[in-house]
Amino acid sequence: MIALGRQVCGDLAAASAREWLVTDGLGGYAMGTVSGLRTRRYHGLLVVAEPGGSARRLGLAAIEPVVRIGDRTVRLATDEWAGGSVDPAGHRHLAEFRIDEGVPRWRWDLGDVVVQREIAMAHGRAAAGVLFTVVRAPHEITLELTPLCTWRDAHGERTAYGEPAVAAAADGFVFEDAYRVTGPGWRPGGDWYHGVYAREEAARGLNAVEDLWAAGRFEAGLASGGTAEITAAATPFDGALPAAAGLVAAARKRARKLVRQAGVRDPAGRQLAIAADQFVVDTPAGPAAVAGYPWFGEWSRDLMTSFEGLFLSTNRHADARAVLLRAGATVSEGMLANTADTGTLEYNTADGALWFVHAIGRYAAVTGDLDTVHALAGPVVEILTRHRDGTRFGIAADPADGLLSQGKPGFALTWMDARVDGRPVTERRGKAVELNALWISALASAAELLGSAEFAAYADRAAASFRRRFVRPYGAGLFDVVDGPAGDDPAVRPNQLLAVSLPHAPIRDAAPVSACAPLLTSLGLRSLAPSEPAYRGVHRGGPAERDAAYHQGTVWPWLIGPYADACARLGLPTAGLLDGLELHLAEWGLGSVSETAEGDAPHAATGCPFQAWSVAELLRARRLLAA
Known part of the structure; x- marks a missing residue:
């Protein structure tokens, strides 16, 4: 599905703008660019996550390969330095990049010598394997591999101060008691690489310079078909680390299993099934999903919005059930915690719990598992009752029309939640269109699943009010917010689509779709x-x-x-x-x-x-x- 040739691989701008990702099923990952250039502070071969991915630390940043062919030396890495120089520029030798069953693969063409690299992570363990293979060579070559190391928060940088603690270990070393790296022919060393530059961070207006520690080098003499394996693993790392070749083989096997389970046969479908798995993580409380890489952890709004696609469209029904039960156990005052990315649980979303009820309805429709639905009846009733009667941040149904209102000065509680200098860009206080579509659909879904005449009547009343208050004249679509501090907001936004798209949508005509053209x-x-x-x-x-x-x-x-x-x-x-x-x-x-x-x-x-x-x-x- 993903295959790039020399014209992209050899173009630094094009190859550095394309990124690859492999994950460990815990929220950790390895990530970089096709060119090999680390353009983000987040790029590395071993990024270790706390449970749920709410915090991560960057460990092994890169491995710098050098090939010696007789008297000839070829540096295959690509590095950029503060001041703008790129040296070495190994991407010029890069002839091919592929993602093969979820495993990224590079091939450098050095004439009569071709060297390949593959990267994979263990599933369920913070461990990464880098497998080098000599695809073709007329005689033995020497491969030297220098690990560049750090140990820092993934959102920051580290600069040189003293020498980091590097301890000898079998076939390699341990860096600051945090992770271990093993490989062939280890030769200890130690030197700072000063002024490593990340161009994407500079473009984002952030600090772009850090220092990395070159801990020594691995070395292997390899003939055609020979391999060199590097494995890096976070604590605990007692005993032998898993072989890189085994990690690559296991990753491909898992990808084939995911594709079979999803029941997809076309290239895009296969790739998407593998991509979906990258977000699913195991936590001590059960399965969840990371919202995005490289900087997000688990967000309940994103998880519940993604629920059907990640779990039901890929036939991961057991995981889906566990996700719902786990979420149901966390309901507080009728709300789901949105994220722990800031270090503490934050209940600051007006729609996360309504997306949760939607997810339950979709789960029931796809699986027919009403036992799980009934096990979740308590949280569902609490959510709908508290939303009707009132909960945090002014979230409550208006007694006059049954529509859901929300908002508190200085907060943005809908999915449009960006802030600048602590002030929301799109506050959207009042009765937001997508929240009320979700509210009506949640009431109607709960009425069906739980046999509640009370919820059914409330849904009908709110739907009638919705059609009366949100529909704009002359087929102009729907208001984005009504009864806000400044009155009704006619801004043309995509939020109105949910009033047509949800299972119990209150609108059944094409005006909102036409308005969104x-x-x-x-x-x-x-x-x-x-x-x-x-x-x-x-x-x-x-x-x-x-x-x-x-x-x-x-x-x-x-x-x-x-x-x-x-x-x-x-x-x-x-x-x-x-x-x-x-x-x-x-x-x-x-x-x-x-x-x-x-x-x-x-x-x-x-x-x-x-x-x-x-x-x-x-x-x-x-x-x-x-x-």
């Missing part, structure tokens, strides 16, 4: 129409600039799911709707779908290169439109 792109939907005064078509620059554009025109691929639902429900044409996103699998975060893209054409990808709900909704939409 200016939002549609080949990579998803813009978050605001270009005709709106607040529209921003560029999503780049420093944190404040990017956050100001985040929901003001930036394209979101996940919204293709609600758009596809609405079109399918109304019988509107969908030919070619997903083609751009399927092509996107080979454009940026390779084999996956980005978090966002710029509103202005050509819609350059932005945000996380690997985003859970983007992958999940493409998976779900493909299955929906193929039915």
Whole structure:
């Protein structure tokens, strides 16, 4: 599915803009670019996660390969330094890059010598394997491999101070008691690589320079067909570490199993099934999902929005059940904790719990497992009752019309939650359109699943109020927010699609879909129409600039799911709707779908290169439109 030749691999800009990812099923990962250039502070071969991925530490940053062919020396790494120099420039020798059953593979063409590298991680353990193979050589060559090391928070940098603690271990070393690296012919050394530069961090307005410790080198003499294996593993690492070749073989075997389980046969479907697995993580409390790589951990809103695509569209029903039961046990005052990425649990989302009820309904529809639904009846009733009567942040149903209102000054509680200098960009206080679509659908779903006449009546009342309050005249679609501090907001946003797309949607005509026509792109939907005064078509620059554009025109691929639902429900044409996103699998975060893209054409990808709900909704939409 993913294969790049010399014209991309040898072009530093093109090859460095394409990233690869492998994960350990715990929230940790290995990640980098096709060129081998570390363009982000987050790139490395061993990034270790705390449970759920809420915090990560970067360990083994890179392995620098050098090939000696007689008197000839070829450096295969690609490094950039503060000041702008690129040295070495091994990408010039890179003839091929592939992702083969989820395993990234490079081949350097050195004339009559071809060297290959493959990278994989253990599943369920913070361990990575790097396998070098001499594909072709007329005689023995020497391969030297220098590990570049650090141990720091993944969101930061580390600069040289003293010498790090490096202890000898069998076939390698232990770095600062945090992780162990093993391989052939270990020769201890030690030197700082000063001024390593990450160009993507500079583009994001962040610190871009750090120092890395070259701990020594591994060395092997290899003939054609020979291999050299490097394994890095975080604590505990007693005994022999798993062989890199075994990790690569196991990763491919797991990928084949995931594809079979998902029941997909086409190349895009196979790749998406593997991509979905990258977000699913095991935690001490059960399975969950990381929202995106490289910087997000678990977010309940993202998890529940992604639920159907990640778990049901891939036939992972046992995991789906466990996710729901785990979430149900965490309900507090009718809400789900949104994230622990800031270090503490935060109950700051007005829609996460409603997406949870939606996920339960979809689980029941797909699996028929009503026993699990009944086990979750208590949390569902608590969610709906507290939302009706009132809970945190002013979330409550208006007694006058049954519609859900929310908001507190200084907070952004919907999915459009960006802030600049602590102030929300799109506060959306009042009765937001997608929240009320979710509210009505949740009430109706609970009424069906639990046999509640009370919820059914409340759903009918809220739906009637919705049609009376949100529908704009002359077929102009729906208001984005009604009864807000400034009155009703007619801004053209994609949120109105949920009023047509959800299983118990209150709207059954095409006006919202037609209104969203200016939002549609080949990579998803813009978050605001270009005709709106607040529209921003560029999503780049420093944190404040990017956050100001985040929901003001930036394209979101996940919204293709609600758009596809609405079109399918109304019988509107969908030919070619997903083609751009399927092509996107080979454009940026390779084999996956980005978090966002710029509103202005050509819609350059932005945000996380690997985003859970983007992958999940493409998976779900493909299955929906193929039915």
